[in-house]
Amino acid sequence: MSPNLSLKIDSDLGSVELVAKAVRALCSDSLGEDALNDVEIGVVEAINNVIKHGYAGQKGSAVEVSVGLRQDRVVIDIVDQAPPMPPDALGAPLYGHAGPSSTEDLPEGGMGLSLIQMTMDEVSYSSEQGSNRLRLTKLIGSE
Template sequence: MVSSISLSIDSDLDKVSLLARAVRALCEDLLGPDDQDAVELSLVEAINNVIKHGYHGERGKDVQVAVGLQADQVVIEVIDHAPPMPAQVLDKAPEDTFAFDEADLADIPEGGMGLALIRMNMDEVEYHSGDSENRLRMVKRIAPRSQ
């Protein structure tokens, strides 16, 4: 079974949850509840990052999501036309992001947690930028069902 669907929203934070619910519904038959949560959280983080950091909160820009449903994995691509993400954001290890003293409010990082959460929740994460297009590809492998 291989099928794919493309969804698109305007860069409006109010529309993100609608898109996330649609993708969750697409994954319902393939993933268990915990993996559905992981996919939904990762998608919301990715789209929020595009809108907040890529488009600086400006509405009227496009955000596309391509969902590929395969026998062994769900592949989600978030596609935008914002300026590319800085390399240092991508190079930061997820475990470094959460290495702070939560008792010290001044030490809590301002941003960068979204990408770390995505990496923790998905099995593969790749980012490509070129031809004025950015693609964040996230893969969640489907656990074999016990009979």
Template sequence: MNKWDQNDPPGALRFERRIDSTSTAVSVLLCDLRNELQAANHRAGSSDTWEIVLAEAINNVVEHAYMEHAGHPVALKLVFSPVLLTAEMTDWGLPMPNLTLPEGAAPEIGETAEDQPEGGFGWHLIKALTEQLEYKRQDSTNKLLFSVKID
């Protein structure tokens, strides 16, 4: 699935960004993208699904591939068509365990408030909300390719 090299559909907006491996950089990126989409009157400007997937995916890179160390790049190529976000995300951090995507099963919910898991929902959300999802390790890079319907 490399739709990146295909021609953009009519009405598509293309973004290429390179951000630092910090949660602040992720937040700024998401705000900037939403503002640019809204300024262009793109329907993704009022959609939340793409933002959830992109936030979870990049935050996983920051937390796991770069182990929360700032100063490392995350490169993004994003094409927002009127109905679909196609994304290619590249990092130079640690590879996925076993060079495969996590299973993405939802964590077990506890019976009381104290028993609730604090995390573990990220890959479950990513897998549930993406149309296509592919991970590749090439040399020293991780590539995550995915598409998300613009609702």
């Protein structure tokens, strides 16, 4: 059986660090340092986006995070009941595949979805029956 982790947090930005630490701990035996950093950035950006944009920064709504370790990948699902993202929100990353030379070269705000796409190997989004699911996938050995 593959290791799995499920967390349900309140839409409070103060809870995001706890999720990041838990995800990092679960993945630490499967991913190298660079991939761990990528996963942490992707998860933090995704949850921050849900809280800031989906829930308009308001506490009191649920954000569910589940992480599954597979033989060749880490799959992270972030589920919320906020209004759905626009259908074209996951278009091409702002910087394309080459990206800036480092994350330090990125602007301070407005880069959440691009950061997620730059740090993860696969990103998908679906919304149905009032529930949104952002799936982040990091291939093991993709560093």
